[in-house]
Amino acid sequence: MRDTVTPTHCPYCALQCGMNLTPAPDGRAVEVSERADFPVNRGALCGKGRTAPAVLSSSVRLTSPLVRSEGGALVPASWEEALARVAGGLGRTRAEYGADAVGVFGGGGLTNEKAYSLGKFARVVLGTSQIDYNGRFCMSSAAAAGGRAFGLDRGLPFPLEDVPRTGCVILVGSNPAETMPPSLRYFTELRENGGTLIVVDPRRTKTAEQADLHLAPRPGTDLALALGLLHLVVAEGRTDEAYIRERTSGWEETRAAAMAHWPEYVERITGVPVPELREAVRMFCEPEAAMVLTARGPEQQSKGTDTVGAWINLCLATGRAGRPLSGYGCLTGQGNGQGGREHGQKADQLPGYRKLTDPAARAHVAEVWGVDPDSLPGPGRSAYELLDALGTDIRSLLLMGSNPVVSAPRAAHVEERIRSLDFLAVCDVVLSETAALADVVLPVTQWAEETGTTTNLEGRVLLRRRAITPPEGVRSDLEVMHELAARLGGDRNLEKGFPTDPEEVFEELRRASAGGPADYSGITYRRLAEENGVFWPCPAPTDGPLDAGGPGTGTETGTGVGTGAGAGADPRGADGTGRPGTADG
Template identity: 50%
Template sequence: MMMDAVNTEQAKSRLYVKETQCPYCSVQCKMSVEELAAPVAGQKVAEYTVQGVPNKASQGRLCVKGMNAHQQVFSSERLMYPLIRRQGELEPCSWDEAIQTIADRLQQLQTTYGSDAVGVYGGGSLTNETAYLLGKFTRVALGSKYIDYNGRFCMSAAASAGSKVFGMDRGLTFPLSDIPKATCIILAGTNVAECQPTLLPYFNEAKENGTFIIVIDPRKTATAAIADLHLQVKPGKDALLADAMLKVIMAAGLADSSFIQKRTTGYEQLVQEMESLNLEQAAKACGVELDLIRQAALAYGEAHTGMIMTARGVEQQTDGHMAVRHFLNLVLATGKIGRTGCGYGAITGQGNGQGGREHGQKADQLPGYRSIENEEDRAYVASVWGIDPALLPGKGVSAYEMMERIHEQEIRALLVMGSNPVVSNPNVRLVEEGLRKLDFLVVADMFLSETARLADLVLPVTAYMENEGTLTNLEGRVLLREQGRPAPGETLDDWDILCRIAEKLGKGSLFQYGKAEDIFNELRIASRGGVADYYGITYERLRNEQGVYWPCRSVDEQGEGMLFHERFAHVDGKATFTPGASQGWDDVSEAFPLILTNGRILAHYLTGVQTRRSPALAARELENYVELHPSTAARHRIRDGEWVEVQSAYGSFTVRSRIKASIREDTLFVPMHWGGIQNVNRATRPDLDPFCRMPGFKTAAVKIQPLRLV
């Protein structure tokens, strides 16, 4: 039963969605969706108008994705009831059968292979309530250590770097409204003009105020177009570039000695180790003229106020954790944090990429950013959940490592919620082979995604307009998204599905919630006293105040928009420098002479499951492509618009060519939003960052060739 089968019934009354929030990026823009007219004969869906609603983050702005987000909700491809696989085919079944089947199969497998035979794979677009409950469900209802989520591929490098350097992780250490107050801004590995378009006006306002903007990116993106200086760095050399800039700042006497002495540790060792860095050699390795590096370093070092923001370009590397830390050395060395117009920001990607990594759906984490390996943290959370701490499993493994455990058949069953791992993981051939080996695969989704097509059971879930819950945007502001329309067909909220399964597993007494707010109130208590403390945040406050920053330790606090004004989150109150110069990745060879990198484009989001089902968005980019420089195209005899094959040591994919002079000659860029033969992750490498377990999405050695008969 797909969406068009229920539209007629729902259209009997005029529908207004007064206010909701965009389901896409981390800005979390507010919007209203209004039905203009009910469907007429022969017309499957009504017509709608969408308008931005002012809130403190987006100021009422919407991008093209937000303007068309409602199209996924009313798509004819929406799943309306559970599907179960019989004789190799998916066919409809009741919720009773679906939930009972899940409980029976999981219990059978755990009886045979142990509790850890079942894994759970979550997502950074789930609400805080669902993300929290997913962690509790895995550890309490299933008793398994195996849970991680797709945010491992998004924010893990910046999150782990912030925790090491500052003592805590929050996307932005400053409110968005501070951006126009900076006199110099470095945007490293981020294309906000396409990935978070409603942020661009903040930077345009900064430009009007005279802010000097530096963009670090291998491509001349729409964001680079607004820059005063563009450093077109070679992929994999971001950390080395940051080191070179720091050495220029040190040599120019621009380090803030007072800030360093009072508020940091480790600077002396860093100075000693930086002595061996040769600027000319570093510039050559980065592929950036030394004069441009000097200009960038002096502009930032001399500025009275300044910000550095990174995103996936810097972070999705096998040294992404260290790359971020080396940019943070620049922040600390110049004392540009904890005051107006200053700070560091990791520009979160997914809609709840911030909240989704705070409350327990990571392999090593408990709610409130607590550690599952800390005995006090375990005891506290266990007391909130009403269980013996000894029953809490230990630390699991990262998202891709879960796929390896599946391939090795250590994990025999998997529940996927809010994610599409067949498209989003590196080395997707191994991933797909592993998922096909599973004894039991359950996927909860709005659509038959590439992963759902492999499932034994597919569970239909509500869309963003149809459920209630909180999300935390990139600046750490917790926002309430209220339900705007009834759930269609037999769709259920994700958290409701978890509670029903827990009931059948005999754990129902620990999952007694009547609504999302009940879960949030438990989350508040579970996070109390943790780094990500939500205790002072309530639904009532969120309705009245348009969001509240965390940490917020009591209902009398306003929350902290600006972090680290007086002290950092380490016990001694100081931030930590990161010693050691980095050389970065460089594995190109005669066989694979080019560097493959990937990323987002304006019209699509994540693996494209939602945006490819929006007619307006799909029409903008119907198929995937590879962007390459004219010289590279000429060298490989490739014509614009023809089919080409890109191959690495791990696999290959086929897309059309798009020849552009805006990319480095040694680099290929491919969007990440398509599956199948056009999936760029068929060629990405599965090597992992040793600190945060981030795969090396942004750097793979490849070759390219045209696909034609003559």
């Protein structure tokens, strides 16, 4: 119906902007309109969001499975033939070389339901430890630094609407004016409210042009810059000694690293003049509240984890973590980069951010899955290591929602490794550069053709709704895993553990995540349909049914609850403030 409007979310970046979809007059596409009720973008959409329906066109996508012919070309095939070939290829490798000779590679654009099912599929159906996803190329340094400092990997521990209400923001290695345009309003409002914006970027970007202070360090010297700022914080007596004493550990080691980076030395390394260093410290420390937000710039460096850790230490030393309108956050990039790693795509994690090496975590998830905990494989290789092992230790690969021939580090080398595989199966919407190398390509549904949840950069779990019917000949990734589980499971009836209804998958995800750091057990499709997202962790109430829902730790009131390790948590996390790094220029 022309008057049917579906409220949903953009498929692209981690803002997951709200939008409305209305069937186009021809009935074969949708039109995008603003959705002002969603608090993240408040109706604003960038060019990618407004043109997102273009990728739904059947003229630019696959609508039939493709298999490699004897002549070497990819030719159309039935779903039965294609699925049989995938099951045969993966099964032969497993039988001949062992389960870990089969790899699984996912993507940060998959819904939570798909990411969860893919992790379960790898470990239960294939029995392999060799699973990871392209989110490793995004913010893994920030994830490691956040885990080290706070005991938790989370993009923003506060909603974006807190940004205009703080006193100062240091934005490190990010250009939201071009990468996340709807978010720029928050930084504009910050300045309108009397706050200040410091942008750290070697380039004079559109975002840097709007800053009160632009620090332009030489590429690769962000670590020295952060340590130099911390040096000045100490030297000028701006540390929060009570906070450091009561809520952190490792301060003496961190302080020593900072004091080795005196201003003139840092200026020689970074090229940032000493007066600008001093001005940045003044702007950051004088307000009652302040934030540091990092992105790919400092994270994708050879010492990315130490670099992010140094910026976190700046927040901790000044008492800015775990307090209202203050703290450290990471601007996650991919659409579901946050949720995509929370529930099992990462090589070392089980659903709910549980560690695969934790016996209690294994027991909990194994019970939900109906398997023996001892049957679950241990941690496998991380993303690049996995890709680098293709054709040697890993002989076959199932790839879903990624195009590593284009996006992976050392892409030419990765392409060489992919070409050396015994078997490659790809699930994708189009014939990507990686899919063109596959033995089997399976055409799958995409954002407006399926329902599922995503988790944006704030940790806000959202419901992305189906608005149109997918083209004939296309199936969902959940259907693919269901069918492959039936073919690879023998007489174990494993397909029963892989439902094709996304809400049914989410109900199991809730149980599997219950009690974990990323607890979704109090979130339901009903709540997501009625509310503008629910922040995790959101445990189910202890004195009521699981479907009663919980309050969530984040709110739209902008309190900053959940900063660092979560509401009420000690920001020291597992092992203190984080280890300092040393700069070598």
